[in-house]
Amino acid sequence: MTKPQTEALHAASEGLDARPLTEIAEILAAGQIAAAEVVRAAEAQIAQGAELMAHSISSHARLHYIAAGSSGLMAAADAQELGGTFSIPPSQIRIHMAGGLPTGVEMPGDTEDEAEGLAQGLADLSAKDTVIAVSASGETPYTLAAADIAQRAGASVIGIANNPDxxxxxxxxxxxxLATPAEVLSGSTRMGAGTAQKIALNILSTLMAVKLGHVHDGMMVNVHADNAKLRARAAGIVARIARVDATVAMAALEATDGAVKPAVLVALGASLAEARALLTNTNDNLRAALARQT
Incomplete structure (x- = not known):
C-alpha cells in the first residue's frame, strides 16, 4: 500500500535533529513556504466553493465547518472570524469538531475515529446548507461520516484534503x-498541511464575502463597529469611500448604529431610510447602491 504524502519522509529529515537550530529553522521555513505554494493549483476549486458558501448565506441557510484534530482547529479559526470580519450572523455558522472544541491545552486524538453525536449535530442539515469538511489525510472517519450525512441530506460538500484521490x-x-509536500516532521500535519488549509480557508471565506458584497475596494464594508478599534476603522472606510472628512464619517456611523454600508450612503447625503432602501434593492451591495445613488 502506497504511503500517503502527508506521512512520507522529507528529503531533509535524515540527521535533522543533529543540525544547528538555525539550519533546522531554515528547513522548516522552506517547508511552510512550499506548502503555501500548493494553494495556487486549487484556486479554481476554491472559487467554486466560495460560490456555494455565498449561496448558503444569501439563502439564510448555514455553513457547517467539520474536521478533527489540527484540521479542526484550522476550520474553527475560520468559522469564528466570520462574525467579526464580515458580520455573518452566528445562527448561520456551525462548528463540528471531533470530540468538541478544546477547552484546555490538550486535544484528544482518538475522537477522529468516532462519529458520536455527529448525526444529532447535523440533524437539521438542509439542502441549502454548505458543509466545509477538512482532513489532511482525506480519510478521517469523523469527516467522512459528516460528508456522507451531508450528501444524503442534499447539502453541498466542500472537501479539503492534502492527499489526492x-x-x-x-x-x-x-x-x-492541497497536495502539500512531505512534512519536515513526518506526519505532523499541523505544519505544512495546516498552513495550506488555513490559507485555503481564508481565501474561501474572503471570496464568499466578496460575492456577498461585503468587500469594497479591499475594505471590509460589512463590519459592524461595536468597539473603539472597529469604530476608528469603520470611520476611515466611510471617509475614504464617500470622500468626506472624519467628522462627517463618524456622524454617519452614529446615524446607522455603526453599520458601514448605509453610513457611506448617509455620508453622501441619503437619509437613513433611503440608504436602507438602496441597499435592500441592490441585494446589500454597496457598489451597486452607490451607482444608483449617483
Whole structure:
C-alpha cells in the first residue's frame, strides 16, 4: 500500500535533529513556504466553493465547518472570524469538531475515529446548507461520516484534503486538493498541511464575502463597529469611500448604529431610510447602491 504524502519522509529529515537550530529553522521555513505554494493549483476549486458558501448565506441557510484534530482547529479559526470580519450572523455558522472544541491545552486524538453525536449535530442539515469538511489525510472517519450525512441530506460538500484521490475528495461536490509536500516532521500535519488549509480557508471565506458584497475596494464594508478599534476603522472606510472628512464619517456611523454600508450612503447625503432602501434593492451591495445613488 502506497504511503500517503502527508506521512512520507522529507528529503531533509535524515540527521535533522543533529543540525544547528538555525539550519533546522531554515528547513522548516522552506517547508511552510512550499506548502503555501500548493494553494495556487486549487484556486479554481476554491472559487467554486466560495460560490456555494455565498449561496448558503444569501439563502439564510448555514455553513457547517467539520474536521478533527489540527484540521479542526484550522476550520474553527475560520468559522469564528466570520462574525467579526464580515458580520455573518452566528445562527448561520456551525462548528463540528471531533470530540468538541478544546477547552484546555490538550486535544484528544482518538475522537477522529468516532462519529458520536455527529448525526444529532447535523440533524437539521438542509439542502441549502454548505458543509466545509477538512482532513489532511482525506480519510478521517469523523469527516467522512459528516460528508456522507451531508450528501444524503442534499447539502453541498466542500472537501479539503492534502492527499489526492482520497475518499473525502471523491465524496465532495467541490474537491480542493492541497497536495502539500512531505512534512519536515513526518506526519505532523499541523505544519505544512495546516498552513495550506488555513490559507485555503481564508481565501474561501474572503471570496464568499466578496460575492456577498461585503468587500469594497479591499475594505471590509460589512463590519459592524461595536468597539473603539472597529469604530476608528469603520470611520476611515466611510471617509475614504464617500470622500468626506472624519467628522462627517463618524456622524454617519452614529446615524446607522455603526453599520458601514448605509453610513457611506448617509455620508453622501441619503437619509437613513433611503440608504436602507438602496441597499435592500441592490441585494446589500454597496457598489451597486452607490451607482444608483449617483
Amino acid at each position: 482520497t475518499s473525502l475528495l471523491r465524496a465532495a461536490n467541490v474537491a480542493i486538493c
